Amino acid sequence: MEKYKKILVVIDPSTDHQKALLRALQLAKVTQASVTAFVSIFDFSYEMTTMLSGEERESMRATVLKDRELWLKAIIDKCNQDNIEVTTEVIWHNRPFEPVIEQVIEHEFDIVIKGTHEHDKLKSVIFTPTDWHLLRKCPCPVLLVKEHDWPEDGNIIASINVGSEEEEHLLLNDKITQEAIAFSTLIKGNVHLVNSYPGTPVNIAIEIPEFNTEEYNSALKQHHQQAMDKHASKFSIATDNTHVREGLPEDVIDKVAQELDAELVVLGTIGRTGISAALIGNTAEHVIDRLNCDVLALKPVGYKSPLQ
Known part of the structure; x- marks a missing residue:
């Protein structure tokens, strides 16, 4: 399979337990991919040492980078039981996401894999600015x-929005579903489609007493279910593996993921413009924060990074 042939894995410099690297090696074993282990480090104290000359600071940075490279290679040797091709890239940079994206653009990586931080006390995941x-x-x-x-x-969940007829949403739905199917082939999983729809706005029910809430909800659910059936049929996904529920996307996706004990949720992270961009982006961030499984985040078709 020609998917995910070049993997960039972002290494966490604060720990020896590199779950992203282990996941990357697991994926590379199936796809025969090459893996680049990337770590960005920065120590402000070196930049602020006024007693040192520029040349001495450069020398100290080089020593730190060399030590970190040896550390990284030792971790790779320990994890890489299948002798997968892994190259390393260690750089000094104070905004880690920028060189990651630059690597993706310059070397045309197919996927970036990164671990998240778990907060021991609260057992909640803390997402960094990166x-x-x-x-x-x-x-x-x-x-x-x-x-x-x-x-x-x-179980793999594809989180889609079948209630919209906008071309951007339809294309993103297709992309999310195709990506979930590709992953299901690679890791032998079952694809489930999840879609949420909003309930009756409270203000309508209050302001218009004769408004039939039950009828409205029923019609809305039917509209979403029919759209879901059409989408599922397009990708030969069984009706039993479709889930259309009332509620906020973050609530519905989290609940279905727990019920299925999902191993992966695939979703879209941003729209291209205006309200669509804000809604998709905010929803993705709320969803990702709550899930206890891996998340594969995709951009809309034709997306260009601000750094491109």
């Missing part, structure tokens, strides 16, 4: 890795 910048600005798919395993015959 995570959010990558989700918003990286032109290729971004896989955010949590602690959930990828069991064979597990």
